Amino acid sequence: MQEFVPGQRWLSETQAELGLGIVMSTDGRCVQIAFPATGETRLYAMRDAPLVRVELGPGERVRDHNGRKLCVIGTQDDAGLITYLCEDLDGRSVVLPEAKLDDRMRFNRPQQRLLSGRIDSDHWFSLRYRTWMQGMREAGSPALGLLGARVALIPHQLHIAAEVAGREAPRVLLADEVGLGKTIEAGLILHRMLLTGQARRVLIVTPEPLLHQWLVEMRRRFNLRFALYDRERFDAITDVNPFQDEQQVLCSLDLIAGSPDAARAALEAQWDLLVVDEAHHLAWSETDSSLEYDLIEALAQVTPGVLLLTATPEQLGRAGHFGRLRLLDPDRFHDYQVFLEEEAHYAPVADLAARLLDGEPLSAADQGLLESLLGDVQGQGSEEIIAHLLDRHGTGRVLFRNTRASIPGFPERQLIPHPLPKPPEFDALSAQAVERLTPERVLGGDWIDVDPRVDWLIQRLKALRPAKVLLICAHAETVLKLREALLCNAGIYAAVFHEGMEIVERDRAAAYFAAVEDGTQLLLCSEIGSEGRNFQFAHHLILFDLPLDPDLLEQRIGRLDRIGQTQTIRIHVPYFLGCPSEVLFRWYAEGLNAFEHSCPAASAVLAEQGPALLRALENPGDVDTLIAEARALTERLNRELSAGRDRLLEIHSHRAKTDLALVDSIEEIDASRTVVDYLTRFWDAFGVEHESGAGGSLVVRPGSQMLQEHFPRLPEDGLTATFERAGALAHEDREFLTWEHPLVREAMELLTASDLGTSGLVLIKDARFKRATLLLELLYVAECPAPPELQVGRFLPPTLVRLLLDGDGKDHAAEISHEAIRGDCLTRNLKLARQVIKSQVPRLTEMLARGETLAREQVEQLQRDATARMQAVLGEELERLVALAQVNPSVRRDEIDRLTEKRARLDAYLAQTHLRIDAARVLVTA
Ligand SMILES: Nc1ncnc2c1ncn2[C@@H]1O[C@H](COP(=O)(O)OP(=O)(O)OP(=O)(O)O)[C@@H](O)[C@H]1O
Secondary structure, three states: OOOOOOOOEEEEOOOHHHOEEEEEEEOOOEEEEEEOOOOEEEEEEOOOOOEEEOOOOOOOEEEEOOOOEEEEEEEEEEOOEEEEEEEEOOOOEEEEEHHHEOOOOOOOOHHHHHHOOOOOOHHHHHHHHHHHHHHHHHHOOOOOOOOOOOOOOOHHHHHHHHHHHOOOOOEEEEOOOOOOOHHHHHHHHHHHHHHHOOOOOEEEEEOHHHHHHHHHHHHHHHOOOOEEEOHHHHHHOOOOOHHHHOOEEEEEHHHHHOOHHHHHHHHHOOOOEEEEOOHHHOOEOOOOEOHHHHHHHHHHHHOOEEEEEOOOOOOOOHHHHHHHHHHHOOOOOOOHHHHHHHHHOHHHHHHHHHHHHOOOOOOHHHHHHHHHHHOOOOOOOHHHHHHHHHHHHOOHHHEEOOOHHHOOOOOOEEEEEEEEOOOHHHHHOOOOHHHHOOHHHHHOOOHHHHOHHHHHHHHHHHHHOOOOEEEEOOOHHHHHHHHHHHHHHHOOOEEEEOOOOOHHHHHHHHHHHHOOOOOOOEEEEOHHHHOOOOOOOOOEEEEOOOOOOHHHHHHHHHOOOOOOOOOOEEEEEEEEOOOHHHHHHHHHHHHHOOOOOOOOOHHHHHHHHHHHHHHHHHOOOOOHHHHHHHHHHHHHHHHHHHHOHHHHHHHHHOOHHHHHHHHHHHHHHHHHOHHHHHHHHHHHHHOOEEEEOHHHOEEEEOOOOOOOOOOOOOOOOOEEEEOOHHHHHHOOOOEEOOOOOHHHHHHHHHHHHOOOOOEEEEEEOOOOOOOOOEEEEEEEEEEOOOOHHHOHHHOOOOEEEEEEEOOOOOEOOOOOOOOOOOEEEHHHHHHHHHHHHHHOHHHHHHHHHHHHHHHHHHHHHHHHHHHHHHHHHHHHHHHHHHHHHHHOOOOOHHHHHHHHHHHHHHHHHHHOOEEEEEEEEEEEEO
């Protein structure tokens, strides 16, 4: 007879729905059990109570009475009462007396369910099998995290996302040219990291005008719901660190840099990943740094993963660029002068890397260079050597930059100059030339009446009607005056976008401009609209003035010249003959050719010609020499860049062959439609209704007889969905259902966390076996619970071990796949099913024991393989650090020590991989 002790937890074998019972008292013959979940108390005769003692083992998942999820690591028994030693999701130790287990917890005890004849419909067993198999497929798939985003499959983006998210704690600068999809790349990276559990707490910091666009892009493309923090929201949370109230937070740089309390809270909030958009605003030089830089530096020091985004990394100079790299990898970028020197030697390294990439044989000189750079490379493959070259002798692993030149499919840019006569009023202006680039600022109040650009603009707009036109100028006052003049003088209504507006107003204006039917023809934008925003639906850009910084010019043009632009972009530039604006126009157009093409050398040319350009602006008469010099310099620098630094970057930022393989593998998964089959079976078994909707869509609604009240993520009034990528891109109102959609993932979790399908009985026909042979199909899961920072799933994700045992204990799983087994499920005749099982209990018990022995042998092998993989990967990382330490004295010893310790911890956790039975199905041959 079992011994009952008050406080112990027991489960009713026949009424699992009562939840977890707790022993209240015993009197020698009877035991009184309370079931707090249902509020019932029952009295059982101790001799044959239909009760099972709840005893959990290491690796089992539990919840405490507050609903907190825990994993059992060990147990202690004290006079018949168990204390569970657990870890929470963050790896913290928790001591849990059994009395504090969640009363509503249900147990997944397949053998007990099977032996007591509680069997489920066979759909669920198969869905369970498929769910685990899918989990394993994903764990090893390069497409993981890249599949479920509502994006077109663009090779260079996928390359970067797979490469970066594959790293343990990625710290990179995403610096693709304007409009090539850095936001999408960052979204893909963080989508994968969230999916694998590599990151949970994410902070995105952007300039204020881009907050809403990020919020929307994350939601509609990646199903990620970031919490948008402004000052009001921050102030409203007073009881805890406001940033710890949410896992995924989006806020402006102004919010955290503008107040010490917000900065402190952000620093203490323990993020896994920090994303900073438009990072060129973080100013750094060898002698000084901005407040914003210092704050991001402090955040980057306490955050393992950091993504910085900028299209114009050198907008604030070369040193600023180095400053950003330094935020990411202070070991690698420790000295600006050394960095400059190194850069000067990139060309031979790039040549060498290119030859290796093309599989060309290396000359003796190449071999010599290689040895001087990397030492002995015997035994290393060319990919490995290239990676080491890029890492140690280029800007390497930290920087990705794709250019339009290397990515096909971008439309042309056409410059349409509009020279205007200088109005007489300009002659009297005494301001400096730079100020006269925006003459309205020096002309004062009545400039609208004398500035020929105003009439020119009205005529242009009329001529271009109904085409949408984006106008960018330097100042908000200019925007406001222009709006008034257009309305009063020509009845043209324009939407405006400037820094004086609230975020919501700005977004409304941008949406008004974007609207196809009743939107405005024109959006007047001050410089803040020249960064980050998506206006590629327009094809005409008017540059009402020109910025002195070529990167800013490229940012402006980039509003239209971005992925998704379908037509030639017309860039209209009005300027005044004989004025500073003509000089600047010619310098850009003839010297740099920066209107019609992006010009990688532009900031370097400006750095060299800056003073001469300023002089020429003052004396517009004599600029031909300057322009000729600018042209020669641009050609030379562009050539050098493309042979050296940019070539290295290009090799690193996309790989035509492997990127296409990644696209192919995602297309293959899209085309296989496995998720369609899985989900429709799931819905059918669960009672969810689904039918074809308009235009190839699918309409999904809760059914009237569902297994549970709610299906995860399915609203009461249903949803419209599609399984097709093209359909999802064309119809953003449709959910894009892939293996990575939250609805699918939560359905999978619901299944594996429940006991649905954990036991079954099926009558099959199989000529290989005699009639009435008993087989047992067993699904085991090998799991290695470990603290999240160790990312043990990279080496050993939950892994299914399937066995198919006959009565002699022989395993037939290799010859007979799960899919090949078809038969009649006996849930329709439960009485018969129970009789069959009851008559076979001793045999089944033996087979279960045999199964456990066989599965354990397989797990040992899995464990050995995973340990070997882990040793290889971490060994490589250690080797990199040690090699870097040789060329860079500032690589910290403790970093090497930490990695070594991590390897030891992983080794210890992997050694504790445990096995648990997930489902058991009896097969009887008929
Ligand atoms: N793979 C994709 N599928 C669909 N749309 C895309 C894809 N990549 C980029 N886009 C769209 O192209 C535009 C530019 O992308 P994104 O904003 O990510 O570029 P960016 O490099 O961050 O731009 P900027 O340099 O201006 O900050 C956006 O409208 C984006 O939604």
